[in-house]
Amino acid sequence: MSDLRVRFAPSPTGYLHIGGARTALFNFLLARKEQGTFVLRIEDTDVERSTQESVDAILQAMDWLGLSYDEGPFYQSDRYDLYKSKVSELLEKGHAYRCYCTSDELNAKREEATKSGGHPRYDGTCRERIDQPDAPFVVRFKTPQEGSAAFVDRIKGTISVENAELDDLIIQRTAGNPTYNFVVVIDDAEMGITLVMRGDDHVNNTVRQIPMYEALGYEVPEFAHVPMILGADKKRLSKRHGATSVMDYKVMGYLPEALVNYLVRLGWSCGDEEIFSMTDLIDKFSLDNVGRSAGVFNPEKLLWLNEHYIKTGDPERLGGLVAELLEGQGVVVSDGPDMASVVKTLQERAKTLVEMAEGARFYFEAPISYDEDAATKFLNAEKRGVLELLIKHLGALADFTFEDVENAFKAVMEESGLKLGKIGPTVRVALTGGTVSPSIYDVVTVLGQDAVVTRLQKASASIS
RNA sequence: GGUCCCUUCGUCUAGCGGUCAGGACAUCGGCCUUUCACGUCGGUAACGCGGGUUCGAUUCCCGCAGGGAUCACCA
Numbered sequence: 001m002s003d004l005r006v007r008f009a010p011s012p013t014g015y016l017h018i019g020g021a022r023t024a025l026f027n028f029l030l031a032r033k034e035q036g037t038f039v040l041r042i043e044d045t046d047v048e049r050s051t052q053e054s055v056d057a058i059l060q061a062m063d064w065l066g067l068s069y070d071e072g073p074f075y076q077s078d079r080y081d082l083y084k085s086k087v088s089e090l091l092e093k094g095h096a097y098r099c100y101c102t103s104d105e106l107n108a109k110r111e112e113a114t115k116s117g118g119h120p121r122y123d124g125t126c127r128e129r130i131d132q133p134d135a136p137f138v139v140r141f142k143t144p145q146e147g148s149a150a151f152v153d154r155i156k157g158t159i160s161v162e163n164a165e166l167d168d169l170i171i172q173r174t175a176g177n178p179t180y181n182f183v184v185v186i187d188d189a190e191m192g193i194t195l196v197m198r199g200d201d202h203v204n205n206t207v208r209q210i211p212m213y214e215a216l217g218y219e220v221p222e223f224a225h226v227p228m229i230l231g232a233d234k235k236r237l238s239k240r241h242g243a244t245s246v247m248d249y250k251v252m253g254y255l256p257e258a259l260v261n262y263l264v265r266l267g268w269s270c271g272d273e274e275i276f277s278m279t280d281l282i283d284k285f286s287l288d289n290v291g292r293s294a295g296v297f298n299p300e301k302l303l304w305l306n307e308h309y310i311k312t313g314d315p316e317r318l319g320g321l322v323a324e325l326l327e328g329q330g331v332v333v334s335d336g337p338d339m340a341s342v343v344k345t346l347q348e349r350a351k352t353l354v355e356m357a358e359g360a361r362f363y364f365e366a367p368i369s370y371d372e373d374a375a376t377k378f379l380n381a382e383k384r385g386v387l388e389l390l391i392k393h394l395g396a397l398a399d400f401t402f403e404d405v406e407n408a409f410k411a412v413m414e415e416s417g418l419k420l421g422k423i424g425p426t427v428r429v430a431l432t433g434g435t436v437s438p439s440i441y442d443v444v445t446v447l448g449q450d451a452v453v454t455r456l457q458k459a460s461a462s463i464s
Numbered sequence: 465g466g467u468c469c470c471u472u473c474g475u476c477u478a479g480c481g482g483u484c485a486g487g488a489c490a491u492c493g494g495c496c497u498u499u500c501a502c503g504u505c506g507g508u509a510a511c512g513c514g515g516g517u518u519c520g521a522u523u524c525c526c527g528c529a530g531g532g533a534u535c536a537c538c539a
């Protein structure tokens with residue numbers, strides 16, 4: 001156990017997206033690597049947009065990815081009393097003040113400032129105000145106006161900004177609830193977070209938050225800002241670039257280990273290595289190898305990784321997953337062939353579980369009709385003889401192993417004088433209804449004697 | 465627009481003063497083959513630009529250009 005304490009702090013205003021997942025993953029990996037503590041905190045100070053459904057969706061996605069946390073989830077909405085007391089503390093110490101400017105006034109000022117080329121920041125109207133009228137107010141933090149704020153980012157290096165660039169942030173809304181930039185400081189400090197790792201888009205917040213740590217008498221933690229994930233057009237990844245929700249990938253038939261592997265390699269590397277199990281990652285992950293520039297999300301590479309994990313995955317486990325999909329489509333798998341055997345015939349030809357389920361369907365449902373072109377080509381009068389031979393030899397088998405099946409086919413080839421190239425397609429159409437399937441001996445073996453003979457007979461009968 | 469950050473093949477990246485600039489995805493060819501795939505062999509493809517520093521810059525420094533982030537009573 002080390003002193004490292006990191007956290008993932010999503011706001012429950014939607015599903016867990018790709019970018020958030022990567023941030024969570026990095027935090028998780030570092031915590032595990034350093035044997036530190038990974039805290040989950042739900043940032044729900046935006047009461048308008050936060051929902052319980054979103055919390056559940058995020059938790060579910062993290063669970064699917066295998067990102068477990070040691071503490072939490074903590075909800076900021078449960079901690080309002082703490083925030084309140086901290087606001088009072090800052091008010092008393094003179095580090096904060098009441099601001100009576102209305103949003104309308106502020107917007108107008110901002111607009112005017114922008115128009116005249118100035119900085120659209122708060123002008124400090126109420127900063128030195130001493131009266132306290134009986135009117136709605138927000139509380140603002142008194143940001144130092146001189147000097148500069150600097151910190152050493154664990155990923156980006158030294159970052160510094162002149163304090164004069166900063167304005168006085170609102171820390172408590174008119175409604176009395178606190179804002180993000182304030183509670184994040186309190187929570188990270190109170191939860192003993194030693195390293196704040198979050199998205200790049202928070203860099204600018206960091207320099208505003210540091211003075212708050214100081215005003216509150218907290219120790220300032222370390223920071224690490226991970227670069228953004230972009231779409232193919234180099235714009236911030238969004239829905240128009242395709243699926244951005246982690247769980248979307250689950251329904252598209254992706255394996256969690258593929259997504260984890262892809263996400264970690266987007267922005268992090270370990271020499272020339274491409275394939276990492278979670279165990280590898282916990283062993284090898286380090287902030288030193290995290291890149292500083294934004295990365296483009298590449299669905300093709302993710303697909304390739306998924307293909308890899310399907311190819312190398314445990315047939316039993318994949319079978320369970322495929323069975324689930326099939327059942328979801330109303331396919332009864334319980335009295336069909338052994339699922340793991342089915343999976344083995346498909347592992348090298350499916351890139352996703354969804355594809356695999358499609359490819360597996362015929363094992364459980366005999367073809368209702370035959371592909372028209374395929375039937376005219378491979379299920380015509382001249383094929384009838386071969387079909388009958390097949391039925392004879394395969395039907396006569398006492399055992400139905402791969403070798404037995406192979407031998408039966410050999411016998412048919414010998415008796416008919418036809419090569420496998422002439423027989424295979426016919427069998428394929430008869431058994432699967434189409435022209436694409438796993439290797440024909442595998443299909444026959446896995447499908448089993450009864451089903452094979454029945455389908456062959458049906459095909460033979462269909463030839464008029 | 466201000467501020468901050470970033471910049472190696474189309475994409476993800478290795479590189480940490482001297483390399484034929486490496487790998488992976490994608491792409492293009494060949495091979496394998498009972499369909500579709502898998503596999504396999506090989507090819508195309510990058511250091512944004514301009515100045516320095518240095519015997520020598522992809523690598524260090526400074527400009528420029530381009531890209532991103534942020535400037536809310538959102539997080």
